[in-house]
Amino acid sequence: MTTPDHQSPASQPTAKDRIYRSPMALVGGVLLLAVIGWLGFDALFQGHGRAPWLALAGMILIVPLVIAFTLRPAVFAGEDRLRVRNPFRVIGLPWGEVASLRSGYSNEVVAKSGRKYQLWSVPVSLRGRKKAEMRKSRAAADAGRGGVQARRSLGFGGMGGMGGFGGTGAAGLQTGPTRAESDQVMDDLRELLDRRGEAESAQGEVTVRWAYEVIAPTLAGAVLLLILLVTG
Structure with missing residues (x-):
């Protein structure tokens, strides 16, 4: 019978980073890119005169910025380090x-x-914090009402006391998060x-x-747009 080899520390699997991103920013970024693409490509293929060039320069300028501020930001939390990916x-x-x-x-x-x-x-x-505090207050109030109902039920005794909790017992407590995300x-x-x-x-x-993959195309689009405006 053979026994499995012991893994060296270097070969031990490492835990994956926890990734934190803003869902609202992701949704907003996708919608903005869709609108920019629709308007931009329409101007590129249907525009006349300088309109296609202006549309191209505007897209080169705006698209990297939209990506930088919506899709790009993320926080990667690992066992050894924190990596913060901000717009630039x-x-x-x-x-x-x-x-x-x-x-x-x-x-x-x-x-x-x-x-x-x-x-x-x-x-x-701040809105999320306010909602979380309201849920926390409601949960505390529900718990208090449940305790009062329990004491009243015990005081009356009998089998009828078992129904004294109603919707304010353990099953009726507020179960939403009491901390903002x-x-x-x-x-x-x-x-x-x-x-x-x-x-x-x-x-x-x-x-x-520095995120040169964002900065470089943004500057290129800005320079191209400036040249077109100056020479127009």
Whole structure:
């Protein structure tokens, strides 16, 4: 009988990164690109004179910006580092270099150097926070009413007391989330920071890379549009 070989640490499967993106931004980006494509290609193939060139320059300028601010932003949270993909930059932060994760009117990560980086893909929703607080208050109120009904039922006794809970018992409690989605994401990231901040493999330097794949076509479109407007 043969025994399986022990896997070396290097060959051990690593956990996949958690990816956080804004669903509303993704939907908005797809819709905007559809409208821009419809109008732009119509001008390209049906326009006259300088209209096709202006449409082409406008699309080269606008499409990268739409992608940058809607489809591109994402946060990748791994066991060793946090990677923040913003519209024009990609920031890599080992957990050992993260000082804190702050939530206010925007969500941001603060490095130990004092630099702050906004999390574009995790926007703060004040409306979401308000809804979550309302659900939390309703759940607390339902729980309180359930306790009162239970005490009344026990006081009357008999089999009839079993129906005293009605819709306010355990089954009638508010089951919706009592934390806004973006706040829950920040809680998850803080849990990872607390758990992995001191890990040896989570140490290193903060890296920042500019997104030239977005910047270059945007500048090209702007220059082409400027030339067409000046020479027109």
